[in-house]
Amino acid sequence: MVRRGAVLGLGALWWWAVARLLLAPDAGVxxxxxxAGGWGLSLLPVHCVPKARAEGALAAGRWRRAWRVSTVRRFTDGE
Incomplete structure (x- = not known):
């Protein structure tokens, strides 16, 4: 119930802002x-996918292992 009220309230605020931009000569920043913020947030759910289901997602800890391996190689290769 609260979530729906928040969505309706924020949606009404966004429509009010868009209507003022289009119709009022004194609309501003x-x-x-x-x-712009509401439009940007509307794109977010379309592009968000859980990492486990994302195509081409890297495994957890991959970068940590890569850094560890490169550090070990750097010190052992030069000596």
Whole structure:
């Protein structure tokens, strides 16, 4: 119930900002920021996938292992 109220309230705020940008000659930075922020957030769920299901995702700890191996090689190769 609370989540739906928040979504409806934020959606109404976004539409208000967009309407002011289009219709009011004195609309400014606040309306632009709200409209741009809401638009950016609307793209987020489309591109988010759990890492386990993402195609081409790297395994957890891969970078840590790569750094550890390169550090060991660097010290043993030069001596």
């Amino acid at each position: 606040v309306e632009g920021a709200v409209a």
